[in-house]
Amino acid sequence: MRKIFWIILLVLPIEIMAQGRVSNFGLFPEFQIGFNATEKLKVTGKIESQHGMVDKVENSDAKYGYYHNQTDFQGFLGTSINPFVAITGGYQYRLESGSENSHRSIQQVSILQRKGNFKIGHRIRTDQTFAPNDPVEFRLRYRISYEIPIEGQSLDPGEFYLVFSDEPIYSIQSGESGLENRVVAALGHFSKGKQKFQAGIDYRTDRFFDDAFRQRTWFKFGWYLKL
Amino acid sequence: MLLRIACFFSFLIPLQSLAQEKVEREYRVKAREVPAEARDWLDDSFEGRKKVKWFMEETSGKESYEAKFSWKKEAYSVEFDLSGKIEDIEIQKDWEDLEEEVRINLGSYFDGKYNKWRIEKIQLQYTGDPDDLEDLMDEEEQEYIQLRYEIEYYAEGEEGKNLWEGLFDDKGKLIGRREIIIPPADNLFF
Numbered sequence: 500m501r502k503i504f505w506i507i508l509l510v511l512p513i514e515i516m517a518q519g520r521v522s523n524f525g526l527f528p529e530f531q532i533g534f535n536a537t538e539k540l541k542v543t544g545k546i547e548s549q550h551g552m553v554d555k556v557e558n559s560d561a562k563y564g565y566y567h568n569q570t571d572f573q574g575f576l577g578t579s580i581n582p583f584v585a586i587t588g589g590y591q592y593r594l595e596s597g598s599e600n601s602h603r604s605i606q607q608v609s610i611l612q613r614k615g616n617f618k619i620g621h622r623i624r625t626d627q628t629f630a631p632n633d634p635v636e637f638r639l640r641y642r643i644s645y646e647i648p649i650e651g652q653s654l655d656p657g658e659f660y661l662v663f664s665d666e667p668i669y670s671i672q673s674g675e676s677g678l679e680n681r682v683v684a685a686l687g688h689f690s691k692g693k694q695k696f697q698a699g700i701d702y703r704t705d706r707f708f709d710d711a712f713r714q715r716t717w718f719k720f721g722w723y724l725k726l
Numbered sequence: 727m728l729l730r731i732a733c734f735f736s737f738l739i740p741l742q743s744l745a746q747e748k749v750e751r752e753y754r755v756k757a758r759e760v761p762a763e764a765r766d767w768l769d770d771s772f773e774g775r776k777k778v779k780w781f782m783e784e785t786s787g788k789e790s791y792e793a794k795f796s797w798k799k800e801a802y803s804v805e806f807d808l809s810g811k812i813e814d815i816e817i818q819k820d821w822e823d824l825e826e827e828v829r830i831n832l833g834s835y836f837d838g839k840y841n842k843w844r845i846e847k848i849q850l851q852y853t854g855d856p857d858d859l860e861d862l863m864d865e866e867e868q869e870y871i872q873l874r875y876e877i878e879y880y881a882e883g884e885e886g887k888n889l890w891e892g893l894f895d896d897k898g899k900l901i902g903r904r905e906i907i908i909p910p911a912d913n914l915f916f
Contacts, residue, residue: 533910543916611914613846644914646911657751658753662913723910725912
């Protein structure tokens with residue numbers, strides 16, 4: 500168990516920083532809280548924040564030093580169609596260093612599958628980002644996540660689990676398309692039946708088709724609370 | 727900026743204490759931690775079985791050992807109390823494996839109560855004395871054995887759209903049921 504954690508924490512970012520054109524590494528804490536406002540209406544709030552530690556452009560020395568990249572404040576209202584499917588709408592306000600702050604509207608459908616010992620989560624999301632002086636950016640995203648219990652055949656309170664996810668994102672802004680991919684590998688702990696703690700690597704790649712191919716690696720750690 | 731964010735996170739930490747206590751837990755244990763009586767019973771009853779995975783199961787304060795393994799191409803789950811005495815044998819089955827009478831009774835119950843339903847998982851549950859259960863496994867003798875069906879199903883009806891675990895008798899008549907609440911999975915969706 501401890502070995503898996505150290506592999507995720509140390510080895511993966513070092514490997515990633517060694518290759519590519521534009522790379523960075525930083526810390527990515529997040530906190531999420533959800534509760535049922537009524538029998539049908541579920542409310543979710545989330546804060547996530549990116550803090551850069553290292554930047555590197557190919558053929559030049561890495562720059563070490565702290566900087567705040569961005570912090571997102573998100574709120575969602577959703578309803579479950581059945582125990583496995585939910586539809587949700589949300590809003591995000593982003594504080595961004597070096598750029599104007601932005602607003603985002605979000606729509607998503609989430610589907611939970613139970614396959615043997617593990618859970619599979621499908622998230623289909625569209626969002627629209629509004630920033631001063633910029634055209635609106637439209638994105639279409641699909642994320643597939645696997646949650647795998649480590650200690651038993653089902654994830655029970657007090658147990659550890661692994662999460663792997665992949666999310667391709669298509670974006671379009673003023674007729675210009677972009678592609679991004681996000682891979683997450685994390686170790687989690689399900690505690691007291693109401694909350695989860697996760698820590699792992701969030702590896703993002705984009706600008707695939709131009710010279711400035713970019714890879715961003717975050718050590719992501721989060722607390723997910725259900726009241 | 728960093729200070730503001732740190733303050734916000736630390737302000738929310740006391741909310742952690744609102745979380746409730748667990749009611750069910752299952753985790754792996756080593757074979758040597760399981761009472762010899764349970765291991766011996768398994769060896770006598772399931773000759774040629776594949777590797778056994780042992781679990782400790784805690785349900786609402788009750789503890790038991792559970793052995794999970796494949797035997798004759800079927801998934802078995804055998805539960806023992808803490809002294810090593812067998813409590814029940816569960817075998818995973820498909821709908822088509824059930825006797826016609828049982829399928830008809832189950833179908834009548836589901837059709838009568840729900841607009842739409844779907845079976846998620848079926849387990850045959852055998853209970854009885856250790857010797858009788860051993861005879862059931864190695865000689866297929868069903869005398870003094872109680873058979874029940876533990877069925878996990880999704881249903882839509884007057885009560886809404888829910889996931890249930892129903893316990894049915896050997897003819898497929900309902901004994902009891904409880905709603906299954908899927909543990910929170912918001913970390914996969916936000």
